[in-house]
Amino acid sequence: MEAAVLAGITEYGISEHAPVLPEPFDDWRMSDADFPRYIEWIERSREISAGRVPVRAGLECDWLPGCEGWIEELAGRYEWDYLIGSVHYLGDWDFDNPFKLERWIGRNLDEVWGSYWKSYAEMAESGLFDVLGHADLVKKFGHVPKGDLDRFYEPAVDAIAAAGCVIEINTAGWHKPCGEAYPAPRFWSWRLRRECRW
Numbered sequence: 032m033e034a035a036v037l038a039g040i041t042e043y044g045i046s047e048h049a050p051v052l053p054e055p056f057d058d059w060r061m062s063d064a065d066f067p068r069y070i071e072w073i074e075r076s077r078e079i080s081a082g083r084v085p086v087r088a089g090l091e092c093d094w095l096p097g098c099e100g101w102i103e104e105l106a107g108r109y110e111w112d113y114l115i116g117s118v119h120y121l122g123d124w125d126f127d128n129p130f131k132l133e134r135w136i137g138r139n140l141d142e143v144w145g146s147y148w149k150s151y152a153e154m155a156e157s158g159l160f161d162v163l164g165h166a167d168l169v170k171k172f173g174h175v176p177k178g179d180l181d182r183f184y185e186p187a188v189d190a191i192a193a194a195g196c197v198i199e200i201n202t203a204g205w206h207k208p209c210g211e212a213y214p215a216p217r218f219w220s221w222r223l224r225r226e227c228r229w
């Protein structure tokens with residue numbers, strides 16, 4: 032918080048990966064039992080800020096088949112400033128999990144990417160989220176299909192633009208094997224050709 036104030040940050044957003052039921056679901060998100068502590072964390076940040084920087088309350092929710100009711104319950108638990116929707120799972124596989132790299136072996140990358148972007152577009156169309164998180168995460172470990180990736184990017188941008196969602200610029204990918212932000216610069220070139228809020 033002090034660093035944010037010193038840097039002249041004008042808004043400070045907090046978000047973390049929301050619980051998913053039934054538990055145990057995976058080991059890299061807050062549990063439902065942790066949820067009250069997360070709220071305390073946000074409110075403590077507001078106390079520390081003491082009005083110097085507005086602290087925005089966010090929550091990153093997984094887009095999973097049949098998740099709509101759970102997302103609506105999470106949305107009602109607090110006065111969120113924004114909900115982020117993200118795709119981390121294809122079926123039962125959290126494809127960005129570094130401890131599950133073996134599940135990439137022998138995969139048809141066109142099919143994996145096709146599933147990922149289809150899910151991402153459906154998440155946009157759900158209307159449940161203010162912001163869509165780390166688009167392009169599927170490339171995290173450098174598993175990228177051959178050929179022009181516009182065949183994935185263009186329909187995704189169309190769906191996102193039609194839904195009126197905001198896209199996060201996530202620089203975590205700079206430090207991962209893909210060596211590139213989420214989403215890719217090429218993705219943004221499609222954004223420039225559409226009526227987007229982002």
Ligand SMILES: [Fe+2]
Pocket residue numbers: 048091117119164165
């Ligand atoms: Fe995430």
